[in-house]
Amino acid sequence: MEKRTVVTGVGFLNDWVAGKENFTRFLSEPIPQTPLEKIDFDAHIDTSLVRRADHVSRCALVAAKFALEDAGLSALSSEDSRKVGIVFGTVHGPLHYSIEYHASLVLGDPKLSSPLLFSDSVPNAAVSHISAVLGIRGYTTTLSGYCAVMQALRLGAELIEEGIVDVCLVGGADVNHDFLVKAYGACLRNSALIARSFGGSGFLVIESLECAIQRKVRVYAQLKGVNTITASYDIAKRYDLSPLHELLCQIGDGLKEHDCLLSSSYDEEDSLQRGDMCLQAFKHPQRVVLDCSNSFGYGFSAAEAFQLILGVLGVYSSENLSSFEVFSNLKRQVDRMFVMCTALAGANACALFSRYSVDKD
Amino acid sequence: MKKRVVITGMGIVTSLGAGVDATALALKESRSAIDTITSFDASKHRTSQGGEVDPKILECGLDENPRFPLGRSSKLLLRACTEALESAKLATSEKQYIKAPLIVGTTLGGMLAGQRYHRAILLQEDTRKYAPLLGDALCRQPFHIASILGIVGEVIVLNNACASGLSAIGCAYEHVRLGKTAFAIAGGYDEMSDFTHAGFNALQLVTSDKCRPFDKNRSGLILGEGAGIVVIEELEHAIKRRAVVYAEIIGYGQTSDAYHITKPDPKAQGAARAICAATEEALIMPEAIDYVNAHGTGTPSNDIMEAKALYLALGAYARKVPVSSTKPFTGHLLGAAGATESIFSVISLQKNIIPENLNLETPDPECDLNIVTGGSKKQDIKVVLSNSFGFGGSNSAMLFRKFE
Incomplete structure (x- = not known):
């Protein structure tokens, strides 16, 4: 990356936590079972603006608002708003409305189906609400699929590098639903992770270091690189890829002694195999690995976004990692944190955040 | 570079x-x-x-x-x-x-x-x-x-x-x-x-x-x-690798209306900014555009908005440049529309034809554009602008040039 991209804001929300002080503690403890309706959206946003929005869109809107506020960007002028972008990742989009809308077609009269349910069930509904409510007029896009949040991070960094936007909100959201449990259960060997997956949304605010310095804002971490690549394995032979290896090649660097890794793999043979390739390469007595899928569970784009935020907060201050047993004996500050996902459908991604120090610059 | x-x-x-x-x-x-x-x-x-x-x-x-x-x-x-x-x-x-x-x-x-x-x-x-x-x-x-x-x-x-x-x-x-x-x-x-x-x-x-x-x-x-x-x-x-070159892409713009989940911004500022971003990147004047493949859905609000966007982005030339929507040929292909219409645009460059805007009987004075009627039009074409607009205020515009 020619321009140095840094993270200056984080925002997240799920059924149980909304606030940085609780974030890492929440992730390190068993997730309690609470109904989705427990989120008090009125406490965070003017819900009259998004009365008809699906749960995913509402979560994403609140998390995006938190992230902008955290980055000191709560009030955007019309001119500034044209240079702010959104790149949002989701696997299933506004699932509750899609399901409800389809049920109304199957069980009711299609002629009487709700236009509002339909328009809010399209995958880009969340970005539309965020851009309309928060007044963001630059490049906005929704990516769907596995590892879509990592893809969003990479695309957002490219938009900054190219100068298409000055600031970019990158993040994602997903929720769970009985339909997912049944559907994945029908086509996967092991769908136990889906059954206990959680919903929510997380966002990062990224911008160029120059822009952050000019705005005199806190820098959480520097984004050194992101690699997202798909393993294709149905033709002549399996094409195995290690996202960690690909990232290191991309940034022209190797692993260092005290590097840390947040990893997640779906519990299917193919996904685990790609994940293992990275874990083998990472093995070193001085390096620490946290298995996020086992630690705080699976949650599609929500978990992916939470994993990235944990990586950012981890290099900002090691105290943010102290609730996790594997990090509890760390005697030094984490300088580099890799965040890696090997997901379903051959999707792979790896990002590297490094500690930002004013002294170095 | x-x-x-x-x-x-x-x-x-x-x-x-x-x-x-x-x-x-x-x-x-x-x-x-x-x-x-x-x-x-x-x-x-x-x-x-x-x-x-x-x-x-x-x-x-x-x-x-x-x-x-x-x-x-x-x-x-x-x-x-x-x-x-x-x-x-x-x-x-x-x-x-x-x-x-x-x-x-x-x-x-x-x-x-x-x-x-x-x-x-x-x-x-x-x-x-x-x-x-x-x-x-x-x-x-x-x-x-x-x-x-x-x-x-x-x-x-x-x-x-x-x-x-x-x-x-x-x-x-x-x-x-x-x-x-x-x-x-x-x-x-x-x-x-x-x-x-x-x-x-x-x-x-x-x-x-x-x-x-x-x-x-x-x-x-x-x-x-x-x-x-x-x-x-x-x-x-x-x-x-001696590939056949069908056309060159010379500019692209993408913006957001920040207006409404289904309605386009009636002021058309977001759509106009996308078109302007494409022309600025291509370093061309509006007069260099020979044909506009419009988003042209046929809904009352979209077509007026698109006409306004063209006036804002291309100025007086918006009333002169030939414009047609190809959606009456295929229907609105939603996620495929922008891609198939890009191919229609490249076909226009290659074959030097402008597709007709089918089914137009009474031109709307609020869409005062040079709409192509009476069959496809044969004309030398060097640059085509293709527009795509979506729910939630997503605006995209791309410029294609004949490769010579």
């Missing part, structure tokens, strides 16, 4: 038929392919008309993996990808991997597969026979196609509503222009489904008449299905 970016492969399937040649002929002859929908019961809705792809075309003759059978949208996407790779001379018989990203846009691609399973749950039917289809749903179709074709770069799926296809090509264009990849495979796809048909009917955006973009009496759109895929390549790379 930013690279020059060219199109070296194209593949298309719509209700007009499969392939660039069949499409070009239909555009030249002003032959629409809107007919009665047969893939589901549309009789309860405002219209039962649509632009469906002939089922014979969808039977692609592949030895399907019984564990992961291909759904309708995957077949559309596979058909277009295969033609694009063949025309770019990238398809191999030796089962070699293609190291390039596959970047595609869709609105609700794969909806049918998920719907069948969900319908079985709701009606308490045996879900087992629909379970294999799920391998092709849940956002997996492009991953599935990448596996079949051996594409190992990266699979990116964009959802920017009706601007998805052009956004995907725009994303690939930026990747190549910045030197992130030597080439990329990009486009869009969407299938007809009762979900989207009912939704657009409920929104009262579908017409019971013909689709008449820019007509004073226009009353809405007609839906269609299809896929359009292009191979986007860095010029030097294309020359080195």
Whole structure:
């Protein structure tokens, strides 16, 4: 990356936590079972603006608002708003409305189906609400699929590098639903992770270091690189890829002694195999690995976004990692944190955040 | 140093038929392919008309993996990808991997597969026979196609509503222009489904008449299905491997209205900014544009907004440049629209024809544009502007230039 991209804001929300002080503690403890309706959206946003929005869109809107506020960007002028972008990742989009809308077609009269349910069930509904409510007029896009949040991070960094936007909100959201449990259960060997997956949304605010310095804002971490690549394995032979290896090649660097890794793999043979390739390469007595899928569970784009935020907060201050047993004996500050996902459908991604120090610059 | 970016492969399937040649002929002859929908019961809705792809075309003759059978949208996407790779001379018989990203846009691609399973749950039917289809749903179709074709770069799926296809090509264009990849495979796809048909009917955006973009009496759109895929390549790379260059992409703009989830901004500022961003990047004056392939859905609000956007972005020249919407030919292909219309734009450059804006009878004075009527128009064309706008205020605009 020619321009140095840094993270200056984080925002997240799920059924149980909304606030940085609780974030890492929440992730390190068993997730309690609470109904989705427990989120008090009125406490965070003017819900009259998004009365008809699906749960995913509402979560994403609140998390995006938190992230902008955290980055000191709560009030955007019309001119500034044209240079702010959104790149949002989701696997299933506004699932509750899609399901409800389809049920109304199957069980009711299609002629009487709700236009509002339909328009809010399209995958880009969340970005539309965020851009309309928060007044963001630059490049906005929704990516769907596995590892879509990592893809969003990479695309957002490219938009900054190219100068298409000055600031970019990158993040994602997903929720769970009985339909997912049944559907994945029908086509996967092991769908136990889906059954206990959680919903929510997380966002990062990224911008160029120059822009952050000019705005005199806190820098959480520097984004050194992101690699997202798909393993294709149905033709002549399996094409195995290690996202960690690909990232290191991309940034022209190797692993260092005290590097840390947040990893997640779906519990299917193919996904685990790609994940293992990275874990083998990472093995070193001085390096620490946290298995996020086992630690705080699976949650599609929500978990992916939470994993990235944990990586950012981890290099900002090691105290943010102290609730996790594997990090509890760390005697030094984490300088580099890799965040890696090997997901379903051959999707792979790896990002590297490094500690930002004013002294170095 | 930013690279020059060219199109070296194209593949298309719509209700007009499969392939660039069949499409070009239909555009030249002003032959629409809107007919009665047969893939589901549309009789309860405002219209039962649509632009469906002939089922014979969808039977692609592949030895399907019984564990992961291909759904309708995957077949559309596979058909277009295969033609694009063949025309770019990238398809191999030796089962070699293609190291390039596959970047595609869709609105609700794969909806049918998920719907069948969900319908079985709701009606308490045996879900087992629909379970294999799920391998092709849940956002997996492009991953599935990448596996079949051996594409190992990266699979990116964009959802920017009706601007998805052009956004995907725009994303690939930026990747190549910045030197992130030597080439990329990009486009869009969407299938007809009762979900989207009912939704657009409920929104009262579908017409019971013909689709008449820019007509004073226009009353809405007609839906269609299809896929359009292009191979986007860095010029030097294309020359080195002696690829045929179909056109050059010289500018792209993408913005957001920040206005409403379904309505376009009536002031058209977001759409105009996207067009201006494309012309600024291309370093051309408005007068250099020979043809505008409009988004032109035929809905009252879109067409007025688009006319305003053209006035704002192109000034007085907006009333002179020939404009047509090709949606009356195929129906509105949603996530595929921007991609197939990009291919229509390249066909215009290659064949020097401007497709007719079908069904226009009474021009709308509020859309005071030079709309092409009375058959396709033969004219030397060097630069084409293609617009795509979507729900949620997604605006995309791209400029194509004849490669000489």
